[in-house]
Amino acid sequence: MKKIIIILSLIFIFIFSNFNQPVINLIDNPYIISDKISIIKDTKDIKPFIEVSTASSYTIDVDMKYVQTHKKGIYNALVTLNTPDKIHHKIIQVEVLDKIMYLTFDDGPSYNTIKILEILDKYDIKATFFVTAENKNYKYLIKEAHLKGHTIGLHTYTHDYSYIYSSKENYFRDLNQIDEYVEDILGIKTPYIRFPGGSSNTISKKYSKGIMSLLSKEIQAKGYQYYDWNLSSSDAEKPLMKKEDIIKSSVSKTYNGNNDYIILLMHDTSSKTTTVEALPEIIEYYLNKGYTFKPIDKTSFIYHQKIHN
Ligand code: ZN
Numbered sequence: 655m656k657k658i659i660i661i662l663s664l665i666f667i668f669i670f671s672n673f674n675q676p677v678i679n680l681i682d683n684p685y686i687i688s689d690k691i692s693i694i695k696d697t698k699d700i701k702p703f704i705e706v707s708t709a710s711s712y713t714i715d716v717d718m719k720y721v722q723t724h725k726k727g728i729y730n731a732l733v734t735l736n737t738p739d740k741i742h743h744k745i746i747q748v749e750v751l752d753k754i755m756y757l758t759f760d761d762g763p764s765y766n767t768i769k770i771l772e773i774l775d776k777y778d779i780k781a782t783f784f785v786t787a788e789n790k791n792y793k794y795l796i797k798e799a800h801l802k803g804h805t806i807g808l809h810t811y812t813h814d815y816s817y818i819y820s821s822k823e824n825y826f827r828d829l830n831q832i833d834e835y836v837e838d839i840l841g842i843k844t845p846y847i848r849f850p851g852g853s854s855n856t857i858s859k860k861y862s863k864g865i866m867s868l869l870s871k872e873i874q875a876k877g878y879q880y881y882d883w884n885l886s887s888s889d890a891e892k893p894l895m896k897k898e899d900i901i902k903s904s905v906s907k908t909y910n911g912n913n914d915y916i917i918l919l920m921h922d923t924s925s926k927t928t929t930v931e932a933l934p935e936i937i938e939y940y941l942n943k944g945y946t947f948k949p950i951d952k953t954s955f956i957y958h959q960k961i962h963n
Pocket of ligand 1: 760761809813850851
């Protein structure tokens, strides 16, 4: 009898020790918008990632008891929203990711965008497109990419270095143009930016000394964020790089030595056929290594190159 009780107790402990997540139903709360957020490993404060909709002043508390921020997984967290008249609760899911790949495509949309979208669909992964207005025939693909869940970021309207980097005024004139162009297509604004040539470009020196230092600060003050790459596919090194060379560059070490978070630079222009050809192998390489592919969003890893001008 004693034995049976001990065995039953052990079974009981075993079963209930696995219920380490709070057993509370999701309370649908209109003031706490987020249902699920994704954070990168070891994020200390997840509050900035929780979307809230309320006109009154508020504070947020998150009970992180069941979230292991150092370990990949999906956890539950209790969010408490305090407004002057009420306290709101909601259980949200917190996805903790470790190795993340952000595929980014500059200069599109183009003749190749549809092929890129098909490949991304095939692997059911999301990416980011930093667009221009150079190819208006394909502008509908900005909408299509957005509807498929990819992130649309702003690259430039003209892609004319001599114009955009000749003065702060010209840069922002160009940025506003692409901003309005994209807003007109999507009906929403996008805060994500990729500087032509990256923030470390030195070509801008030719047109205006110190402009990258100035712009990198000003765009953040205006509510945008810029995303450089920490790995290049090298597909812009020549008009048409060999597929094998693009793959080789894309699976190399990152510039900052941290291969847990990769922002890979690729190009989406009508002539870059080998980028499209290389894409499936690059995706498969990282899938096999356990990477999660994410589109850039407010919770993303941010990489800024060193500014040289
Ligand atoms: Zn570009």
